[in-house]
Amino acid sequence: MTDKDLPNKQTSEDHDSAGVNSSFQKGADRHEKLTIISQNSVEDDEVRRESQLKKNDKSVLSLRSNDSPPIAKHEIVTPSWGPVSVERDGEVFKAVLFLMDAKKKKQPNFLDNYKSMRWYHARTKFMWKMGLFVACVIYLLVSATDTVSFNSSEDPMHWFWYQVSMQLLCDCVFIGDICAQIQAKGYRTTLNNRWTQFFCLTLVFHSVGIFWPGLQALKVTGIVRAYPIIYYNQHARNAMISYMKTLPSVTLWIGLEFFVIIIYACFCVVLYAHLDRYGESGQKAFENFAAAFVSLYSLSLTVNNPDVYLPYYKRGFLHIIVFASFLVITYFLIHNIILVRIYQIYCVKLKNNAVQRRQNRRRALCLAFEALDETKDGRLPRALVIHVLRRLWPRYDRAKIEAIMRHTHQYAPREYTFDQFEMLMTALNDRVSKHRSVRCYSPCAKRLMAFAVSAHLLVVVVSIIEFWRFFYSVRFWVLISIFRAIFTADVIYRIKRMGGIKYFIKDRFNVLNIVAILLSLVAIVAWCVGLYQDGGVSRLYPTSHMKKLAQLSVLFASCCDIARIFETIPEYNALLVVFGNLLPAFLGQAAVILTLMHVFCYIGMNIYGGKVEPTNPLWTEEPFPGNLYYTLNFNSYVEGMCT
Incomplete structure (x- = not known):
């Protein structure tokens, strides 16, 4: 199969599984025309690009090494492929959505019309996701006021309106999101999803508890309030599916463990029941079979180890053989077999997920290439590719994208085949998600900054050792202000050096530095308010919550500043990067x-x-x-x- 034929090999089943039909709605409400920069000469064009690179993003200049071959004249000229029609703009927008799904390695799932694509794109926005997150949190926090009575007799109006208003508001948000999914994916595709079906049932089920007289039904219906967290978290849904797949295999080994506990419970009743019944052992762990089963099950979890068998061990050392063999079989053997089996299932699941994600990415790239290939000749004009990439990453200007394109291919082609297009998207995803770090300081300057952080942390620790006596002195706040001024000046310098705050916050360590500055400001304000509440007198012990808030803010800010030390130690830096990459999976669990x-x-x-x-x-x-x-x-x- 050649590069020309690859995008055209998509079957109708692939299009149906992705929720994409064959034609677009021609009533698109708006479109944008491509701006093709015309060049008068090769030399002027090269000078213009270099100046834009230096002005907009200095880090991209490093992509063009001195060893890279020069670019020929015919490779710099950008061909013009004409104005964009409404139908063509719809195809380009569809390709952008496909590329967004390819970046996330998920399967495209939207209808082949402009309205559906707009709804699909709206659901990927940050504000939309944040609104759903807030609704899920509120939906769950309503349970914090639930008590055993589930009754509104003490304060009927307050309780009723609080429960009803918060939960109805969240229900409206969830129903609105389901309607948006129907607009984007279609009625059948949305409601055929089992997760969505169960979500709709939980909303109806919980609404019964809201409008039930006296809210008495909430003791049953409130049990489903945590489901939206699972529904809107893909990692949580994957974890739930993995748990369900491990149950059959794990259940067999758990059954074997219970069988072993039953056998040993029978032996323990025969050996020690008379001692417990006549009070010779001083406990009733093996007085009967039920007590023996519970005691041995607790011993298999080492909850009552070694208290449960010491009274019998003192009567003869041979009794330890019973309990030692039990621990070896259950705690050391069966439990480890269960862990190994779970690990094997998860390894297979991760491998299958990796294969599926690669397939989803390649399919999305194929669909994007097919949508852009208007002439169906298996090639895309370079100007069209640049236009699509600028719509995909609006903050990247044309010069920066062209520089990365030249870095991806030694000779920037005028037309891209599918293999070249796939290679370009892979390189762009790596470059965009992992922005090249800018060296702001020399190693010696970094060590001096780490020393300043250590000194700042030492001042805070000394104030805690002195039971915060030093915290209420003027000297403490003078030192804290000096250190914080140094750290703030460092953050401002690095933001300017890296070309703006949007590049600065790409590093998790830099985000912690900003959080530390904000917490220090909170500490200063809280201490001033607390001092005003105490009548302007610095007391030894805090008499207001504001001073306690100031203490905690200073302590948390110091913990955030420790990230500066971790930056100078490669092992710590690598460890935090690994934890940061695993954080989404941890949140799902x-x-x-x-x-x-x-x-x-x-x-x-x-x-x-x-x-x-x-x-x-x-x-x-x-x-x-x-x-x-x-x-x-x-x-x-x-x-x-x-x-």
Whole structure:
């Protein structure tokens, strides 16, 4: 298969799976014409490009090394391919959406009309995603006011309007997003998705609890409030699917563990039941089969190790053989086999996901190339490619894109085949997502800055050691202000050196530096307010919450400044980069864990709510007196989540 034929080999099934039909709606509301820069001479064009590179982005100049071959005259001239019609602009916009999906390595899924593409593009905007995130958080935080009674008798109007207004607002946001998906993907594609089907059912199910008299049904319907977090988080959905796939294999080994516990429980009842019943062991761990099963299960998790078997060990050292063999079989053997099996399943899942993502990227690139190839000859004009890339990355000017294109290919071609187009998109994704770092300081200057950070941290630690006595002195704030002025000047210099704040914040360490400055400003304002509340007297101990806020802000700012030290140590830097890359996957796992905690919290509130109180006679018996175990309860949603 040649490069010319590759994009045209897409079958109708590929187009149907991507949600793309054959024709576009000709009533597009707006379009933009391509601006093709005409050149009078090769020399003038080269001078103009070099000047724009130096003015707009100095980092791109490094892409053109001294060893790269010169560019021929016929390769610099940009051919004109005419004005853009409304239909052609729709094809270009479709190609831009395909390229956006290719960058994210996901399968394109939108209808082949201009309106659907606009809705599809709107759902990728940051503000749209932020609105959904806020709605999910509010939807879940409503549960923080739930108690065991689920009743609005104490303050009916306040409770009712709080519950109804917040939850109806979130429901409207979710329904609006589902309608946007229908506009973008189509009615059938959207509602045939099982995740969407279950989401619609949860919205209806929870609405019943909102309008039920006295809100009594919320004790059941509130259990689904955590589902939007799973629905709008692709990593969480993948983690949930992985959990479901590991259940069959893991269940077999868990069943084997329970079988071993049952066998050992029978042996322990025979060996130690008489000792527990007559009080010779001082405990009742193996008084009967049920107690023996619970005790051994706790021992398999090392919860009661070694307290459960020490009373029997002191009667003879041979008794340790029973418990040692049990721990070897369950804790060291079966548990490790379960972990190995889960690891194997996840490895296969990750490999399949990697293959699928590569296929999705290549398919999206093929569809984008086909949409741009108006003449169907398997080649794209260079000017058209530049125009599409500028629409894909608006902050990149023409000169910068051309410089990267010249760096990708030794001789910038006038027309791009599919292989060249794919190579260019790969290089652009790497260059755009990983901006070249600019050297702002020499190694010696970096070490001096790390020394200043260490000195600043030492001042804060000394103030804590002195129980914040130094914190309320003028000397402390003078030192903090001097250090913060140095760090602020450093941030301003690096922002200017790197060409603007949008390039500065691409580095996670730089974001922490900005956060540290903001926290220091909060600390200064909070300390001034706290000093005013104390009547202008610096007291030894904080008498207001504002001074406590100032202390915490200074401490958090110092922790953020430690990132400057990590920048100078390659091992720490690499470790933080790895954690930063794994953070989305960690958040997906955390969303699943939060959902499971939410579900079991509501189950616990319905079963154990109101039964664990300090006045309960149970807490007057051993081993609970003097302890605070009664604080672990399900009397409210907050207490249940903490438990």
